[in-house]
Amino acid sequence: MSGGKGGQTTTQVQVPKYIEDASKANLAQAKDISRIGFVPYYGPDIAAFDPSQVQAMQAAQDQAAAFGLAPSMDVMSTIPQAQDFGGGMMGFSSAPLYEQAVDELESRRPAQYQQIMKNFVDPNPAPPAPLNPYASYNQDIQNAMNNYSNYFGY
Numbered sequence: 001m002s003g004g005k006g007g008q009t010t011t012q013v014q015v016p017k018y019i020e021d022a023s024k025a026n027l028a029q030a031k032d033i034s035r036i037g038f039v040p041y042y043g044p045d046i047a048a049f050d051p052s053q054v055q056a057m058q059a060a061q062d063q064a065a066a067f068g069l070a071p072s073m074d075v076m077s078t079i080p081q082a083q084d085f086g087g088g089m090m091g092f093s094s095a096p097l098y099e100q101a102v103d104e105l106e107s108r109r110p111a112q113y114q115q116i117m118k119n120f121v122d123p124n125p126a127p128p129a130p131l132n133p134y135a136s137y138n139q140d141i142q143n144a145m146n147n148y149s150n151y152f153g154y
Contacts, residue, residue: 037120040098044091048082 049057057075064070082090106113 035119035121037123040095042093042095044083044085044089045094046092048090048092049076049079 054076061070061073061075065072080092083093084090085093102113
């Protein structure tokens, strides 16, 4: 039994230029998006009780107190004041607790806070100058008028 030596085959995969460019653009966009940082939710997390719910809880509490099963109390005395979020929406938000935690980190560990925050965009930058969507169009008109004036000498 005899055998010959086999040849050698090399396969090369070439990524198309448009896929390479799209990948680079996606990575750049992902990097930009990661600089946004955490975006807290400032809306209501939990809905407040409506008046009929409060009335039902108070009635159950009063009934229990009448039979000596519970102390007489205002059921709303242990529930924080609900916030008005507009349009009749009453509720509770965890945003103040988040802000308090961030402020506490800044006061107790300022260097660590600064290191964390420098990785993200400033959430309160100065407002940019308003953009004029017709700026290039206006410049084109101005250039045409200048060319017209120069051509006719006035």
